[in-house]
Amino acid sequence: MKNKVGREIPEEFLQNGVEVFQGQYYRDNYEYTKAAPTVRAYVKPDRNKLQNSLRETILALNLKDGMTLSFHHHFRNGDYICAQVMEIIHELGIKNLFICASSLGKAQANLVPMLEDGTITGISTSGVRDEIGRAISEGKLAQPAWIRSHGGRVRAIETGEIKIDVAFIGAASCDVYGNASGKGGKSECGVLSYADVDAKYADQVVVITDNVVPGVNMPASIKGIDVDYVVKVDQVGDPAKIAGGAIRMTKDPRELKMAAYCAKVVAATQWFKDGFSFQTGAGGASLAVTQFLRSYMDEANIKMGWGMGGITEPMVDMLHQGYIRALLDDQAFDIPAVKSVHSDPTHYEISCSEYANPLNKGAYVNYLDYVILGALEIDTNFNVNVVQGSDGLIQGAPGGHPDTAAGAKCTIIVAPLLRSRLATVRRELTSVTTPGESVDVLVTDYGIAVNPRRQDILQQLQKTDLPLCSIEELVETAEKICGRPEPIKFTDKVVALVEYRDGTLIDVIRQVKK
């Protein structure tokens, strides 16, 4: 069955209420009863949650074949939690597990043999990168992986589409009551935003930390009342890889040019006024937008009301310099962000449901004025792919891309027209992540195209000296330079389902033919 962005979704995946994508606001006003965990009550006082070892804890959980286990990715490439837990479970010989991760990457390379031997047969994740991305692309997972946006993952858990049996939550610190935080100790990750929904909806919740603190560990991102067990390990992660040092600002002239265009698009549109809200990504051009934005803000004599997202040093600097009144942080990308969220009283941790869940009563993405996002590919209908490489391998992550694009009043994609002789702007996407109806402006190094649906924005930009063009002109330029791309050959086997944030299917990804 073809969906609203023209992608064919095989009928076999349209079961148990799963529908094809039907528009970004298809589920507005959708009514549902939230899922809820099964709780074992601790009426007796002074129960000791603190376990002696991770192995003992895992034995106490009474794991069974077919269960769903969850992990978060706040320790990023430095995460030791998922690897440690799964090695023990692997040894125990439990099979047919479903892993509900907020993201998977290099740190989870050890899962690949577990895909091959049937320990893990299902996965839900945002990022599917590196070894695990390659394994899924190659069809090593028994069932197709669910690729979900950050908001979509929360939605799937809150609606009950995913039922988590056990959440394993790595934390930089925890007290004996189970109050856990991204602050303190040798493995600070800043926030625990993605794990919030896991703690609230999983039947059993384990906090794993290398830093058990005395007294009450407040303020806590994860509340002790939701936690069954606390266990101390030697190390939750590799600090050097958890939060990288400060990200260096790009000096690439092409990226700087695009960043300058983006800032001008923002400054020339109607939502650029005191109190505006803004999110930008951590890519070179996206990040560089902030430095150009400052002068426009000075000129207009306005402040940003709030900045949101994965937070990086440039946003932290703007907060501390008074350009931004508040930062809403669902992921700390670097050490300055980690330090700031623990010390600046106007830098707030928010849960991922607050950030991006499409089916609550109004996530912050709904109130974004501007978001600046990247793209691996974008087609002439402004549909964007951020998941699959043009070689067919899964190598990206929707992250908050579809969520912020749907919510923001002005969604700007910034991407170079070409990347090492591959066109970014194309007639056909390898797969669709974010529908074009939620994308408003495309900024490239060859010109700026406005989605024809947004005549309001077009009119405002026509008053500037920005190099406006149509997206057809961009695709023609790209084709002139690198020709039309050879279609990649796929087998019939579907290896991943690309879910839109509301639970509908926006695309499927097939195994690359070797």
Next chain:
Amino acid sequence: MKNKVGREIPEEFLQNGVEVFQGQYYRDNYEYTKAAPTVRAYVKPDRNKLQNSLRETILALNLKDGMTLSFHHHFRNGDYICAQVMEIIHELGIKNLFICASSLGKAQANLVPMLEDGTITGISTSGVRDEIGRAISEGKLAQPAWIRSHGGRVRAIETGEIKIDVAFIGAASCDVYGNASGKGGKSECGVLSYADVDAKYADQVVVITDNVVPGVNMPASIKGIDVDYVVKVDQVGDPAKIAGGAIRMTKDPRELKMAAYCAKVVAATQWFKDGFSFQTGAGGASLAVTQFLRSYMDEANIKMGWGMGGITEPMVDMLHQGYIRALLDDQAFDIPAVKSVHSDPTHYEISCSEYANPLNKGAYVNYLDYVILGALEIDTNFNVNVVQGSDGLIQGAPGGHPDTAAGAKCTIIVAPLLRSRLATVRRELTSVTTPGESVDVLVTDYGIAVNPRRQDILQQLQKTDLPLCSIEELVETAEKICGRPEPIKFTDKVVALVEYRDGTLIDVIRQVKK
């Protein structure tokens, strides 16, 4: 059917899974699936939650006969929210409503005619005082009122025993996204701990404030993602009655004597060591304990790890003087507490579920070392009544009494032996609120009795010069002075059910015979 404290519970109330009280830890390890609200999703961005008037908001809610509405009591005797909302609903002619309040008192006197005309036919509350207490005592409510502890209310909502259709949450401040707080504006109440469960479990949530703030209202006690409507009214309450000025420390020699005894009991028992946890009430003797505790703490060179509860100035002073490392606050009793929770980074707001819910994974009450509580009456089995006057009228509130008593390692009741020629220590209670098995020490002005179940505590106190005696001796002394009390005459009509925190019935209250 007789329950474990010997009270007769009529069979008609033992339906739909309601059982008689069977011991304080009867439901330990009880497994249940939490309730969850029905949510109407706000997928479309930028929905305006801000309403024009309270009346319009109430009309938008589509209220129906028989619904359950909830209110919190953080504005205490100054609350205008419940009165304003219910006046409008009364005018609309909606009937047969169930009011799930965290407490009711003087500020809700206008509900009395609504009990009489069938607008309100059921009530769940902790406190039932003043006019509304009298009306219920006189049998004016169609169904018996449910008297619940603070922890019991959260439990009843989280298990689904109470399903809230609409929560009306008064707040000192709120932003347009629905993020609400007890801070800011002319009506500060400090915290919104009791409303936390309402926001999370009600189908529709309305925040009512007199202070809509620009930007993001963070940190927020109530999250915008749980809020449907925000409405501004002229005044949420009478600031003079919301948080009283500083409470004056008692100079009553009898109260001071009992306070000194309590402090010595604390200092002489094994849990008095660095990092101990402690809660005390706002009554004269309870409050005065803090001033005697200081010198014992100096002597032992120890600090309190955390203090909890309804927080008052003496506890705030101890925090600021370094005697306490952290305060956990579920209710701000006076202006110093309100100011401190908004300014001291070691004074934390906790939800009422974190405070006292018996059926989560371990509320803070479970980790209390000491709690000092009052009593209207206590019997020779150490059962306590804090709800019903010895004249038969409902005039108190369980509050956190049964919750903290069950959780604390050492539960101390402080009460004068006699109050204006009525004995506090008696052979028979007017009704039971807290079972004697959870009460360890009774401190009176005539001596100190230790529950025979606690030989460990008795042995420790025997090493002091405290005037120990048996509770039988105390009751005999009381009877010598004021004789045996005349039994009060009641009709057969049950006007209130006294629920133990775990959902079982510990007693029923009947209508007083005139």
